[in-house]
Amino acid sequence: MFSLRAHGTTVRTEILAGCTTYLTMAYIVVVNPTILAAAGIDRGAAFVATCIAAAIGSAAMGVLADLPLALAPGMGLNAYFTFTVVKGMGLSWQVALGAVFLSGVLFLIVSLLRVREWLVNAIPMSLKLGIGAGIGLFIGLIGLHEMGLVIGNPQTLVTLGRLGTPATLLACLGFLLIAALTARGVPGAILIGILLVAALGLPFGLTIIHGVIAPPPSLAPTFLQLDIIGALSLGATTVVLTFFLVDVLDNAGTLIATTQRAGLMRPDGTIARLREALLADSGGAIIGALLGTSTTTSYIESAAGIQAGGRTGLTAVTVAALFLLTLLFAPLATAIPAFATAPALVFVACLMARALRDVDWEDATEYVPAVVLAIGIPFSFSIAAGIGLGFIVYVVMKAAAGRFSAIPGAAWLIAVLSLLKFALGG
Numbered sequence: 001m002f003s004l005r006a007h008g009t010t011v012r013t014e015i016l017a018g019c020t021t022y023l024t025m026a027y028i029v030v031v032n033p034t035i036l037a038a039a040g041i042d043r044g045a046a047f048v049a050t051c052i053a054a055a056i057g058s059a060a061m062g063v064l065a066d067l068p069l070a071l072a073p074g075m076g077l078n079a080y081f082t083f084t085v086v087k088g089m090g091l092s093w094q095v096a097l098g099a100v101f102l103s104g105v106l107f108l109i110v111s112l113l114r115v116r117e118w119l120v121n122a123i124p125m126s127l128k129l130g131i132g133a134g135i136g137l138f139i140g141l142i143g144l145h146e147m148g149l150v151i152g153n154p155q156t157l158v159t160l161g162r163l164g165t166p167a168t169l170l171a172c173l174g175f176l177l178i179a180a181l182t183a184r185g186v187p188g189a190i191l192i193g194i195l196l197v198a199a200l201g202l203p204f205g206l207t208i209i210h211g212v213i214a215p216p217p218s219l220a221p222t223f224l225q226l227d228i229i230g231a232l233s234l235g236a237t238t239v240v241l242t243f244f245l246v247d248v249l250d251n252a253g254t255l256i257a258t259t260q261r262a263g264l265m266r267p268d269g270t271i272a273r274l275r276e277a278l279l280a281d282s283g284g285a286i287i288g289a290l291l292g293t294s295t296t297t298s299y300i301e302s303a304a305g306i307q308a309g310g311r312t313g314l315t316a317v318t319v320a321a322l323f324l325l326t327l328l329f330a331p332l333a334t335a336i337p338a339f340a341t342a343p344a345l346v347f348v349a350c351l352m353a354r355a356l357r358d359v360d361w362e363d364a365t366e367y368v369p370a371v372v373l374a375i376g377i378p379f380s381f382s383i384a385a386g387i388g389l390g391f392i393v394y395v396v397m398k399a400a401a402g403r404f405s406a407i408p409g410a411a412w413l414i415a416v417l418s419l420l421k422f423a424l425g426g
Helices: 011-025 028-037 043-065 077-086 093-112 116-122 125-147 166-183 189-200 234-262 274-291 302-307 313-335 338-358 364-380 383-400 409-423
Strands: 071-073 150-153 157-160 296-298
Touching: 011 189, 011 302, 011 313, 028 043, 028 071, 028 077, 028 189, 028 338, 043 071, 043 274, 043 296, 043 313, 071 274, 077 093, 077 125, 077 234, 093 234, 093 274, 125 150, 125 166, 125 338, 125 364, 125 383, 166 189, 166 338, 189 338, 234 274, 234 383, 274 296, 302 313, 338 364, 364 383, 383 409
Parallel strands: none
Antiparallel strands: 071 296, 150 157
């Protein structure tokens, strides 16, 4: 089924690779419910939705596309869901889930019609890199606040928090531990850091555990609770398009990076079974919304399993099985406090910020829009606003340099729409 012999691999290698990938991304079952709970979603239901969405998405990727890529609710998109759409725009989490569902349907349509390739190719590379880095900085800002390192200040906008509190000290220790373990190449460094910090919080009464293994919580609080009609309203249109755009770019980057590392990319740069992979991605987003979680997407952490020898869909199916097994550990996962998961956000921000290294730093019309976009996202506290600013600056700078032919039609469209949105106070 997975053509193991043709790929020069074995069942043992694929299963070990799946375990490696799972360990590097299992932190999402702790972090995602914490972020979604801030939007008002029941934490237990969010935990179950996260596990099931990751299992279904990963299994679909393994069976349909036969690729060693795992899926789960995406970091950055969950932060946008909670802090921009729900808290910032005042929309309900039900409407936000409806927007996730519609963006998944849109992704499915463009995947079937092969429009996705045009969209991805039409967006300048510098802006793609800026989006990745900007989302990372956005996550980092949230993580620093949850750690207690950054707090609001009316005079200086933000300032250093109280470093002497036990929670902040433990959070700082957790970040340093994650970074050190990663530097030593330890699989599951993020998860180990989260669990250790949570355990250290027990003597201070900061972590309260009511068991380790138990039947999964009820999914009823979030299952089919999405509000599609509300998401179709004029105010949520930008939200749907933002979810869609970020999901498309995120998946494109992950597919390119991981298949290239696995030696699964063709000599001409195309990816075998790309359509099936996109169907798995878009289907995962749709199913995740129905279950009650933010956008499900391909995980760059899949590269860890590929490095361990994973070459087929059996790696992804193994990850799916492990996420289903995780459902039994709901008491442990839902008891982990925010200060223990916050260091993971900051570390993920460090990983995502690496995208800026590939920007053309010799061309001002490339690096200026990329940087404006990257810093615009966290400082406007809006992924959509940051993307809009980046596209506007890109078009203006290219036009000022007399390089009109270098401006793709999609860039003109997004820049004009963003300009109109800002002018109307959006």
